[in-house]
Amino acid sequence: MDTYLYGIDFGTTNSALAIYNETTRKIEHTLLIPSLIYFAEHRNADSSPNFVVGEEAIAAYLAEGMKGRFIKSVKQVLSRPSFTETRIQNRRYNAADLVAIILSELKLRADRLTGQDVRKSVIGRPVHFDDDNASKDSLAQTRLSKAASLAGFEDVRFQFEPIGAAFAYERTLDHKERVLVADLGGGTTDFTYLTLDPQKADYHDRKNDMMATGGIYVGGDSLDAAFMWERGTPYFGKHTQYEATPGKRLTVPKSLFARICSWEQMNFFNGPRIKAELEDYYYFSGKDSKFKNLMTLIEHNLGYSVFQSIEQTKISLSGTDQAAFVYHQLGIDIEENVELMEYESIVAKEVQRIADYLDRFMQERRIAPGEIDSLFLTGGTSQVRSIRQLFQDRFPKTTLNTGDHFRSVATGLAYSGYLFNPA
Numbered sequence: 087m088d089t090y091l092y093g094i095d096f097g098t099t100n101s102a103l104a105i106y107n108e109t110t111r112k113i114e115h116t117l118l119i120p121s122l123i124y125f126a127e128h129r130n131a132d133s134s135p136n137f138v139v140g141e142e143a144i145a146a147y148l149a150e151g152m153k154g155r156f157i158k159s160v161k162q163v164l165s166r167p168s169f170t171e172t173r174i175q176n177r178r179y180n181a182a183d184l185v186a187i188i189l190s191e192l193k194l195r196a197d198r199l200t201g202q203d204v205r206k207s208v209i210g211r212p213v214h215f216d217d218d219n220a221s222k223d224s225l226a227q228t229r230l231s232k233a234a235s236l237a238g239f240e241d242v243r244f245q246f247e248p249i250g251a252a253f254a255y256e257r258t259l260d261h262k263e264r265v266l267v268a269d270l271g272g273g274t275t276d277f278t279y280l281t282l283d284p285q286k287a288d289y290h291d292r293k294n295d296m297m298a299t300g301g302i303y304v305g306g307d308s309l310d311a312a313f314m315w316e317r318g319t320p321y322f323g324k325h326t327q328y329e330a331t332p333g334k335r336l337t338v339p340k341s342l343f344a345r346i347c348s349w350e351q352m353n354f355f356n357g358p359r360i361k362a363e364l365e366d367y368y369y370f371s372g373k374d375s376k377f378k379n380l381m382t383l384i385e386h387n388l389g390y391s392v393f394q395s396i397e398q399t400k401i402s403l404s405g406t407d408q409a410a411f412v413y414h415q416l417g418i419d420i421e422e423n424v425e426l427m428e429y430e431s432i433v434a435k436e437v438q439r440i441a442d443y444l445d446r447f448m449q450e451r452r453i454a455p456g457e458i459d460s461l462f463l464t465g466g467t468s469q470v471r472s473i474r475q476l477f478q479d480r481f482p483k484t485t486l487n488t489g490d491h492f493r494s495v496a497t498g499l500a501y502s503g504y505l506f507n508p509a
Contacts, residue, residue, distance in 0.1 A: 090114075090200050092207040092239075093500025094192060095247065095493075096185065096230070097121055098161045098272030098307060099466060102496035103192040105200060106503065111288070113500055115199050116493045122390075123157040123187055126150060129175045136175065139191040144390075152387045159307060160184045162273055162348075164226035165216040185233035193237055205240040206506070208499045210247040212274040213301030243505035246299055247271070248278035250498035251464045255489055256282040257501070263459040264297075268444075268477065269495060270467035275440050276301035277447055279458070292504060298451040302443040306467040309433045310396050311347040316432045317411060318396065319343040321420050323377030328370040338367050338377065346380070352389045360384070379418045388415055395420070403429050404469045430472045437472050444480065460485045464494045 093104040098121060105115045119140030124147045126136040138146045147156050155174050163169040163181050171180045197203055215226035227244070234242050248269040255265065262283040269276045279298040286292065324343045330336045342364075345351045364381050371377050383389065395413040402409035403426050413420040430437075448455070461477055461484055468474065468491060477486060490497075 095496040104496040104500035106500035125155040165222040182232035186236035189237035253498035270465040322380040
């Protein structure tokens with residue numbers, strides 16, 4: 087009987103699973119789902135949890151009038167000590183519980199294809215879950231391990247995500263190369279510098295080929311947050327003034343709007359204290375219409391749909407010089423054109439953080455640009471034009487390659503079975 091190994095790329099925006107047949111030594115299938123969970127407003131009739139995952143989460147969210155809890159970017163909370171749990175449908179869920187829901191869905195779909203209860207997997211992780219903070223990194227790793235166990239995986243190894251991407255790229259080569267891999271995802275940007283050799287694709291020990299790894303906590307969500315802050319929050323009352331005391335007007339605290347720029351915070355920005363605070367500001371602002379939009383955003387759980395519009399603007403600007411930022415929902419009306427130069431100015435600070443880290447990475451590891459034979463970029467954020475321009479500027483004489491931006495990492499993780507062999 088054939089045996090299988092699953093390579094799993096649990097991502098901030100999307101999650102992928104590659105099914106590797108250990109008997110034939112081939113990838114048989116790859117699966118991709120959005121990293122989304124939708125909890126209906128009420129539990130099932132038998133009191134069991136009522137939720138759906140992936141594409142179905144979007145459909146259910148819209149069909150039920152966005153009344154339940156929509157969870158996105160849960161990967162971002164793995165390294166957050168401040169997040170201990172959230173209550174949904176009168177049940178407590180911690181970070182591992184939420185991640186396990188997505189991993190379980192991937193496993194269920196893959197097991198249907200293999201006809202087996204596969205419990206062996208290589209799961210990807212960023213080089214740093216949170217900007218080289220050892221304690222937060224350890225917390226995230228522990229939570230991810232617990233989630234894998236809850237999802238039914240008993241024999242698990244972890245691999246850096248950019249190394250997974252590198253192994254996928256290696257299968258396309260016909261000669262040895264020194265490659266800088268950049269995995270630009272929703273939450274993090276990770277780098278690996280290594281030697282790839284198609285003759286070694288099935289070797290059990292690749293440690294000596296890994297020359298350097300590093301990463302920074304900046305990704306596509308960071309770009310979307312910057313855009314939301316500059317172009318989105320004014321529609322939700324960022325400049326609203328309220329009467330603090332008779333005759334004295336102040337501007338509503340900016341911290342409220344910072345929280346709607348971050349998915350990891352917006353997911354849990356719905357407690358009674360926050361709602362009461364918003365109602366007070368709304369009343370003392372003279373019922374400002376734009377501030378009312380903020381209350382509608384929170385009350386009706388519209389965050390995902392707003393960020394869908396922001397992401398669509400970003401995607402459009404990857405191929406055109408002008409795009410529309412459009413959103414119409416429950417009285418919230420946004421419609422404006424965004425020029426590429428405007429967008430690049432808005433996200434410039436985040437792109438510069440990636441550039442600065444890349445420069446440090448090269449300098450501290452003593453990697454000369456001329457030593458690199460090729461670049462391999464993967465992850466959805468690598469399609470942003472200013473990101474691609476960054477690499478072209480830094481390495482003008484180096485070939486830039488890309489693969490499947492959403493499946494490359496999972497495929498390479500599935501090729502990492504050597505991790506199960508004794509050292």
